[in-house]
Amino acid sequence: MKITIDDSSVYCYTNSRNIDSSKPSIVFIHGSGMDHTVWTLAARHFARHGNNVIAVDLPGHGRSTGAPLQSIPSMADWLEKVLDALEVEAAAVVGHSLGSLIALDFSARHAKRARALAMVGTIVPMPVSGAILDACKNNDHAAFDMLTQYGLSKRHQYGGNRSSGIWMVGSSLRLYERSQPGALYFDMNACNEYQNGLESASTVECPVLMVLGSEDRLTPLRGTGPLQEAFHQPEVSVIQGAGHTLMMEAPNALLDALHRVL
Template sequence: MILNVQGKQAYCYTGGKAFDASRPTVAFIHGAQNDHSVFALQTRYFAHHGFNVLAVDLPGHGRSAGPALASVPGMADWLLAVLDAAGVGQAMLVGHSMGSLIALEASHQAPDKVSKLALLGTTWPMKVADALLETSKNDEAVAIDMVNIWSHSSMAQKPSCPGPGFYTMGMARRLMQRMSAINPEQLFFTDFSACNAYANGQAAAEAVRCPVLFVFGAKDMMTPPRSTKSLTTAMPHGKIVQVDAGHSMMQEQPDAVLDALFSFASAAN
């Protein structure tokens, strides 16, 4: 689905079903150097089981017009504008990595528009190592390879992969390379800098009153579970689910992530 948001084209994947604003809506927000496709299995299931799906391509990513936005608050404001453009009064937000910060900030900017909050592969502060930040600025291809290795818990395909014969690490690498090709304006550096600079996490987390789900990868090297204490402490009512995966949990353990998300979305408040 193509929307006009802040004067530019914004693409939202609807899970293969026609969008109907009268149904409960779940918005999915991807992380750095990615697009909506990282939620492919989860979004299709939601769309075919009673939910509206809006899996966004952030500005400058995938099919949404650029340039990429340089701050988490700016991306949160854009996300809220997407909901308005789609005619959605309230939605559950599902964010992965950088997308989790966007979801958190959106809930702070407009708490009445957020019914539930699911934060995957999250942490705050989401600091990026100086070496990785510098590499993303000066040699994006190398940064892609670094992140792809660190985002996966192993080279081998997990047994739960719904597509036997597919190579999860190779697919993730090609997706990031494609994002680089369609938006050569230092996309990875822009995304990483936004994560690194986001300073409102504590205040935003402490203000959250809606139901919260945390999904952590037990083998996550990008946002390790031990780094999440500030967020989980600020939102003590949040439910924590741990899956046997690295940072790219939606690909490594798609069924476990789906089960956690769908159970959370379906539960009464």
């Protein structure tokens, strides 16, 4: 489904269905340099369980046109415009990495529009190393290599996949390689500069779920304590053996976890 926001075309994957106002809605937000396809399995699953699903391509990503947005708050405000255009009053928001920060900021500042929040592969603050930022800024393929290496657990870099016929390392690299030049830098820099996350978390009123990988090296489990403490009684699900890219590494375990709030 394509809609128009701020004179730009926005692609929303809806499992080929129109929005039904009688059903609950779930919005899925991808991570840095990615697109809606990372949420295909989850979106199809929840669509078949009686929900409207809306997996967005952020501006300048995937099939959405326009320039990439450069801050988490601007992305959260853009998300509200998406809901307005689709005539969705409130939705559960699910985000991975960058998307988790967008979902957090949206749930804090647009509280009446968020009925549940699920943050996947997350940490607050979310600092990005200088080496990765420099590579992203220079459109250096090394950025894709580093994010793929650290985004997958060591176990999942040896080949094999729970989804037949898919190579995790190759899939991750191809996903980054098809991103628009500059998009990955703006995304990673937005993560690095977002400093209001803990304050925002303390104001979130809807049910909250954090899904974390025990082997995550980009947003390590050991650093998530402050965020867990900032929320009011969040659900926390730790997937053993999984790294940062949970949608690829542990798809079924992730779906089981998401059902706790969706």
